[in-house]
Amino acid sequence: MKQFKYTELEAILKKKIDANSFTPTGKLPSVRELCKLQGLSKATVLHSLHRLESQGLIYAKPKSGYFVTQIKPPKRVLPKQIKTSSTPRNVSVPAILKDIMTRSAAFDILPSAGAQGDATHLTVLNRHLNKAFRSSQSQKAFYYNNSDGDLRLKHAIINHYGGLNQKPDELCITNGCQHSLFISLMATCSPGDTVAVESPTFYGVLQILEQLNLKIIEVACDPEHGISIDDLTKKIAKWPIKACVVSPNYSTPTGACMPHRAREELLKLAVKSDFCIIEDDIYGDLAFPPFVSESLKSLDTQGQVILCSSFSKSLSRDLRIGWVFGGKWHDKITQLKLVTQLSSCGSIQQGLATFIEDGHYRRYLNKHVYAIKQQQAELINFLQTHWPEDIRFTQANGGISMWVELDESIDTQKSYNEILQQGIVMTPGSLFSASGQYKNFLRLSYIHPLTKAREVAIKKLFSTLLVKK
Amino acid sequence: MKQFKYTELEAILKKKIDANSFTPTGKLPSVRELCKLQGLSKATVLHSLHRLESQGLIYAKPKSGYFVTQIKPPKRVLPKQIKTSSTPRNVSVPAILKDIMTRSAAFDILPSAGAQGDATHLTVLNRHLNKAFRSSQSQKAFYYNNSDGDLRLKHAIINHYGGLNQKPDELCITNGCQHSLFISLMATCSPGDTVAVESPTFYGVLQILEQLNLKIIEVACDPEHGISIDDLTKKIAKWPIKACVVSPNYSTPTGACMPHRAREELLKLAVKSDFCIIEDDIYGDLAFPPFVSESLKSLDTQGQVILCSSFSKSLSRDLRIGWVFGGKWHDKITQLKLVTQLSSCGSIQQGLATFIEDGHYRRYLNKHVYAIKQQQAELINFLQTHWPEDIRFTQANGGISMWVELDESIDTQKSYNEILQQGIVMTPGSLFSASGQYKNFLRLSYIHPLTKAREVAIKKLFSTLLVKK
Missing domain, CATH: 3.40.640.10 (Type I PLP-dependent aspartate aminotransferase-like (Major domain))
Structure with missing residues (x-):
């Protein structure tokens, strides 16, 4: 009997994972909730969860519960390809951009938040x-x-x-x-x-x-x-x-x-x-x-x-x-x-x-790419949930960054200082071109886990930017 | 009585140190020899030596005995000042010199001999x-x-x-x-x-x-x-x-x-x-x-x-x-x-x-400069002893290198490979100019203690070079 019970729960959860039911965060109900919902003992619920974990379908986050490993974000519209200038030119990086570049080498919107993770x-x-x-x-x-x-x-x-x-x-x-x-x-x-x-x-x-x-x-x-x-x-x-x-x-x-x-x-x-x-x-x-x-x-x-x-x-x-x-x-x-x-x-x-x-090194990489992929999924879901209409972004199969496009009326570089005063380091799109393009773009990174502090920062960032539209 | 004996020996040794009597190596007679020569007990001799040591006049080298701290090398003729070329020119370092430069970054004639010392x-x-x-x-x-x-x-x-x-x-x-x-x-x-x-x-x-x-x-x-x-x-x-x-x-x-x-x-x-x-x-x-x-x-x-x-x-x-x-x-x-x-x-x-x-860092430097100074004195005495007529060299009040001048007929760079084949890395004078000067010069360093192996290498180096005269 007991064997059937955990197999049942396992099947139910699998179906829900397949149907992408745990979006946006990928978080499964807590062990206590699952016990209640299914009328099962804690041991049975945990047994099911451990089996799903060993199959790589979910993973445990210390003090947060169980999460779906691969969240499938809904199809999105990618940022546009912009026509590039067509003659060779000298590169002259404005002083303000140099300043921003120096800060952005930190590759994080909240450099003072520090690094988490293993x-x-x-x-x-x-x-x-x-x-x-x-x-x-x-x-x-x-x-x-x-x-x-x-x-x-x-x-x-x-x-x-x-x-x-x-x-x-x-x-x-x-x-x-x-x-x-x-x-x-x-x-x-x-x-x-x-x-x-x-x-x-x-x-x-x-x-x-x-x-x-x-x-x-x-x-x-x-x-x-x-x-x-x-x-x-x-x-x-x-x-x-x-x-x-x-x-x-x-x-x-x-x-x-x-x-x-x-x-x-x-x-x-x-x-x-x-x-x-x-x-x-x-x-x-x-x-x-x-x-x-x-x-x-x-x-x-x-x-x-x-x-x-x-x-x-x-x-x-x-x-x-x-x-x-x-x-x-x-x-x-x-x-x-x-x-x-x-x-x-x-x-x-x-x-x-x-x-x-x-x-x-190889062993670490095998774990590391998995964690980054998960962080990317979390970030994508977070963006989708909060700004489904206002932003377009890339979803890469590797690396640590996404390219975010906003309405053409928005100039990310112009808002840089206002956002910096809130303790948030943005990487405006204009950094990535020598010809003044990508004014309505910015880069986001998913090298760090999406903590509450980072969620708050991203919310502040976009509410400051999107109000300019 | 005993007090007088060690004071006597102390005075004798001081006089000899002042008169530069322990050149070229700076080595004092062994404790046993001093006992014999002066008819004193080992304890008395050691007492004198320790007193001289505490005054900074001599120092003990493990397994080698006592050495004079400051050897005064006899007055020498310095290398000549060479007339420099007088127009600006492009720098073009020949490939052979680049090769030598890469090796000479080791700053030692015997890089494989390793580093000794504290x-x-x-x-x-x-x-x-x-x-x-x-x-x-x-x-x-x-x-x-x-x-x-x-x-x-x-x-x-x-x-x-x-x-x-x-x-x-x-x-x-x-x-x-x-x-x-x-x-x-x-x-x-x-x-x-x-x-x-x-x-x-x-x-x-x-x-x-x-x-x-x-x-x-x-x-x-x-x-x-x-x-x-x-x-x-x-x-x-x-x-x-x-x-x-x-x-x-x-x-x-x-x-x-x-x-x-x-x-x-x-x-x-x-x-x-x-x-x-x-x-x-x-x-x-x-x-x-x-x-x-x-x-x-x-x-x-x-x-x-x-x-x-x-x-x-x-x-x-x-x-x-x-x-x-x-x-x-x-x-x-x-x-x-x-x-x-x-x-x-x-x-x-x-x-x-x-x-x-x-x-x-400060504590180390205080010891380190002292050791280098001693190594310089040893190198100078070694050169003076073996080639009193054939070479001129500088004697700096700091740093780690001396500039050695040989007879004008000698081309150090030409002998570079012959000397390298003996396992010795020379730093020929031509490295230090963009206008082909200093052919009869070379640089020696005293960053390392003058071990037997280095003495042998320097002897080989100069016997190879001086035969070309």
Whole structure:
């Protein structure tokens, strides 16, 4: 009898999960409520819940109860693709935007709220770092680490990628992805050269272009499928470029992911028109299962792609360790690593290497992407529930950010200070373009759990913005 | 009676120390020998030695015996001041020299010999780092550290300098002195601009000038007193410069230290002719007592000096933490920090901050400079003993390097590979100039104790070089 009871409840709950009945939050009724509703004992209810949990359908949130793992948000209208300006121009980032960019590097609307969630992996990581700092400490204090990086870490990174077909001497360790992008652009371009970027694009790239006196040409992007090869082809026919910076996997701010076919076309175009592809793959490790990331570099047989990435988004922003597979430009890039930086911290590299070798990084990622996916679902449901008509946004299959479009009459940048005074850091859309576009856009991130404090902040944010309509 | 015996021996030994009788190595006779020679008991001899030790006149080296603290090397002839080329030129570092530079960052003729000496301070430092990595670990993993650096570390650095009269918002933390120099030159100059440097100068600067497409004008230097203000004045009258890179305190390779008067003149000239002084003060903390370093920046009232430094030479090369006091260019420099690097490792900064605050850095430096000074004396005596006629070299009052001149017929760079094949890394003089000078020079460092293995290496080095005469 008892066996039937928990199987019954299990079936009922399964049906409801399938029917998406627990939206918007995904929260199941409490154990006590379920006991009452079904006239079952606590043990029976828990048994059913544990079975659903082991099937990956629900998960327990400490002190909050059980939640549905995959909430299916209703179909939405995606943000529009905006026509990009069509001539190369110098990049001039206004001071106000630089200020905002500096703050937005925090990647959160409530930076002072701190981080929640499981930090077990960081305790393990710190143990590895500590061990590395203690080992041959006086050797490391008196000698610089190899400028191009620790060999063991290089092997660990290459193994992590799997099918990349690259060797350690084609890889240079850097101080983070921004550093990787900086030396890659410096290695491939000279002042006055033109660089193609996605529109919208990561604002860190705009700042590099400005500082290196490079011209920009912004290429149209689909909010789901990324850079338009058609638009790129047209533009470079008129204005030859030296490099094209793309983020094929879950690019910020849209979270777009390039289809395989477009990747092949981009590569062909790069070889034919002789420009360098600088692939920013910082979100590559954050694909939501069952999706799997593919890097452009893995399709590259001629050294035309420079792959830049780091551990900042996937593991910790505190490590300041990134990397570059430099393709044809590897020697120039390692030279620039030496010139800009001399070397990176050897102990952190060695600690990271053993952490990855021992399988901790992979294990953490497997859990981490799952949590982010859930946070995305929560954020989407929250937005849908409160502003079903007023905002459009992207829903990526990876990464940590969504691109939010508001009514054309709204200027997010103009409201920046008013919102900041309420203790909320917004990332206005105008940061992501060098031509003053995306005034009615903003970026939201789901790297943090949607706590009550963040819900309140998002409500304040949108009520301030939407009143301007 | 007993009292007189040890006082007698003490007086005898003092006289001999004054007369420099224990050259070249500074080693006193063994305790057993002293017992025999003076007909004294072991206890009496040890009593005398301990009294001399407590006066700082001798020190005990584990398993080696007692050594004189300050060996006075005989007067020597200093290396010549070489006439510098007199027009600005582009910098083009040959590939072979880049290769050598990469290896010479090791700063040692025997990199594989490892580091000896007391590493207690590193154990303490690692404890501070470990604590910092553990504290608020998930906060640090999910947020970037302030791009311009940790406030607590900034305060610690300012307090360490004493009379600098700078505030934390005039200071930007970087990833080492090379990074500081790179962003300082990028902030003050545009491609094609001319930069004055000392001749000979640190090769890292030559590489930055090459990569940033800056022109160089090399200014004559006195091997003891550094840059010639006369030569600089003449040159900038003809060819205006945007910046002048100088290392007033124990500059590499010569170890020269600018007199106070010359510092004042340089500052006046910079204000009058409107160029930026980029002060590389990486050896500033390594003045040998009773000498005390004075930074150019401390004399600067108009923000004309950018002070660059790091902990790499004074504490550990593994930390990758440096800093810039940017003067007038502070905002531009912090912008470039963000663009090139985003931020530095927060945990390392915080661990360093508490290490400095607790007085460990100062305590370590007090011991460390003493050890380096002793190592310099040992190296000088070794060179004097074996090649009294064939080489000239500088004897600095701080820093870690000496500039060695050989017969004009000798080309150190040409012998580089032959010497490398013997497992010895030489730093040929040609690295330190953009105009092919200093072919018969090389740099030696005394950052490591002069072990038997290093003595053998130096003997091999000079016997290979001097045979070419």
